[in-house]
Amino acid sequence: MTKPLVPVTLMVNGERYDVSIPPWRTLLEVLRETLNLTGTKRSCGEGQCGTCTVLIDGKAVNSCLYLAIEAQGKAIQTIEGPAAGDPVVERIQHAFANKGAIQCGFCTPGMIIATKSLLQDNPKPSEDEIREALVGHLCRCTGYVQIVEAIQDAAGALAAKEGA
Amino acid sequence: MTYLRRLPKFAYAGPTTLSEVTALVADTAPGEILLLAGGTDAILQMRRRERTPKTVVGLKGVAGLDGIAEESDGGLTIGATATLAALAASPLVRRRFGLLAEAVLQIGGVELRNVATIGGNVAGALPCADLPPALMTLGAKVKLAGPKGARWVALDEFFPEFSRTAAQPNEILAAIGLPKPAPGSAGTYLKFHDRHSMDMTVVGVAAFVTWDAKKKAVAEVRLAYANSAPTVMRARQAEAVLKGQAPSDDALAACAEEACKETKPRTSWRANGAYRLELIRALTKRAIRRACEKAQARPGDAP
Numbered sequence: 287m288t289k290p291l292v293p294v295t296l297m298v299n300g301e302r303y304d305v306s307i308p309p310w311r312t313l314l315e316v317l318r319e320t321l322n323l324t325g326t327k328r329s330c331g332e333g334q335c336g337t338c339t340v341l342i343d344g345k346a347v348n349s350c351l352y353l354a355i356e357a358q359g360k361a362i363q364t365i366e367g368p369a370a371g372d373p374v375v376e377r378i379q380h381a382f383a384n385k386g387a388i389q390c391g392f393c394t395p396g397m398i399i400a401t402k403s404l405l406q407d408n409p410k411p412s413e414d415e416i417r418e419a420l421v422g423h424l425c426r427c428t429g430y431v432q433i434v435e436a437i438q439d440a441a442g443a444l445a446a447k448e449g450a
Numbered sequence: 451m452t453y454l455r456r457l458p459k460f461a462y463a464g465p466t467t468l469s470e471v472t473a474l475v476a477d478t479a480p481g482e483i484l485l486l487a488g489g490t491d492a493i494l495q496m497r498r499r500e501r502t503p504k505t506v507v508g509l510k511g512v513a514g515l516d517g518i519a520e521e522s523d524g525g526l527t528i529g530a531t532a533t534l535a536a537l538a539a540s541p542l543v544r545r546r547f548g549l550l551a552e553a554v555l556q557i558g559g560v561e562l563r564n565v566a567t568i569g570g571n572v573a574g575a576l577p578c579a580d581l582p583p584a585l586m587t588l589g590a591k592v593k594l595a596g597p598k599g600a601r602w603v604a605l606d607e608f609f610p611e612f613s614r615t616a617a618q619p620n621e622i623l624a625a626i627g628l629p630k631p632a633p634g635s636a637g638t639y640l641k642f643h644d645r646h647s648m649d650m651t652v653v654g655v656a657a658f659v660t661w662d663a664k665k666k667a668v669a670e671v672r673l674a675y676a677n678s679a680p681t682v683m684r685a686r687q688a689e690a691v692l693k694g695q696a697p698s699d700d701a702l703a704a705c706a707e708e709a710c711k712e713t714k715p716r717t718s719w720r721a722n723g724a725y726r727l728e729l730i731r732a733l734t735k736r737a738i739r740r741a742c743e744k745a746q747a748r749p750g751d752a753p
């Protein structure tokens with residue numbers, strides 16, 4: 287059976303991609319396999335772990351539970367964002383690296399995207415608010431302490447920049 | 451390795467109006483079509499091959515189906531595709547229907563609430579869903595839209611059996627309506643689960659009371675339960691035991707005892723039936739106490 291491909295236009299990190307995909311492809315599959323944007327990770331496949339988190343129109347979502355065809359016409363941002371010049375994501379990445387919030391690194395892209403979403407809604411989150419924002423993200427290496435510190439560090443640095 | 455599996459093959463339709471949706475659903479065989487709102491349940495059901503529809507009808511692009519609006523009589527109408535995040539952020543919901551906001555924030559994490567919808571939570575008809583108990587105690591009705599127009603059904607009567615709703619095969623859930631809460635009323639939703647978050651409800655109890663400040667008694671009480679029977683359910687006999695009484699320890703114990711008789715919790719790997727009954731007993735009392743405290747904190751206000 288030939289696959290009934292449908293034309294879909296995706297805007298990812300400000301770039302336009304015209305692709306032909308089967309309608310049952312998830313956004314995660316298309317990002318990784320069709321667009322070769324493999325920074326977004328696949329792990330649990332059921333919305334529990336958060337490694338596949340991307341922003342759709344500024345909101346954090348699990349790309350494994352989202353059909354690519356439904357992301358048409360929306361602004362998608364992945365961890366590859368900094369290449370397209372997102373200074374906020376870049377600053378969060380620095381904080382994660384500096385604070386030792388990365389060990390194996392597999393959960394990091396999802397954590398960073400979630401942090402961007404958190405800080406845009408709440409620039410000065412408390413520790414509880416940070417932990418609450420990360421309930422859908424699993425890290426099996428760090429025990430989360432350094433991740434929370436990194437987010438506090440990034441929030442502080444971004445607020446200082448804002449004030450400057 | 452089911453998690454690496456593709457979704458089963460389907461055709462996709464992306465209607466933009468409610469009448470297009472009802473036209474697509476009309477005259478289809480059971481299982482032929484799948485309505486996809488947020489997809490947080492439905493995509494997983496497809497990945498597990500529990501559902502293999504010929505066509506997926508996406509609801510995300512249906513205009514005006516996600517509104518949250520106050521009615522002239524003080525009630526609230528919530529469109530089926532309103533996301534949990536939109537509900538939690540709505541000043542109207544937080545101020546006037548705090549019980550709903552409280553239940554919403556106990557579901558999943560940010561990523562889930564950004565896409566999961568109220569319609570999907572209710573129409574899925576799962577006994578563990580967290581919104582139906584809160585909505586039932588708020589006196590919710592659901593609006594069903596079909597080829598011949600729309601009708602309203604009380605949420606209390608919407609779940610005839612496990613995983614099934616009172617909607618006809620050609621009807622979709624279009625909206626949820628809440629009446630204006632009585633002055634001096636308040637509610638709470640207590641969800642028991644093992645982990646701090648991102649976990650399925652073992653038992654959930656919603657209590658909504660109207661406080662009579664003069665008599666220092668519970669003028670009205672509604673109780674509804676998640677994962678305490680094959681469907682989410684109201685416990686009307688337990689409500690009757692407490693109605694008109696002061697919430698003394700004895701009155702609450704009698705009410706909770708009645709709730710244990712009315713519910714039929716099952717045994718699963720998460721918890722056995724006897725343990726769930728203990729939860730129902732304890733959480734019923736606690737939920738009513740909290741609801742009474744909240745209602746007393748806002749005496750006679752027009753909420």
Ligand SMILES: Cc1cc2nc3c(=O)[nH]c(=O)nc-3n(C[C@H](O)[C@H](O)[C@H](O)COP(=O)(O)OP(=O)(O)OC[C@H]3O[C@@H](n4cnc5c(N)ncnc54)[C@H](O)[C@@H]3O)c2cc1C
Pocket residue numbers: 332333334484485486487488489490491492493509530531556557558562565566567568569570571572573574578579580581621622623624648649650651
């Ligand atoms: C990680 C994770 C955690 C979760 N935690 C919770 C939790 O704590 N509490 C909880 O209650 N749920 C939880 N869920 C389940 C689910 O996310 C919610 O029930 C959600 O509200 C479902 O909404 P949806 O829009 O994603 O539904 P969908 O998956 O799109 O649909 C669910 C069902 O309803 C049908 N449907 C959807 N909209 C309509 C409509 N308008 N008319 C008729 N039928 C319709 C669909 O066909 C499908 O059968 C969780 C899910 C995941 C993946």
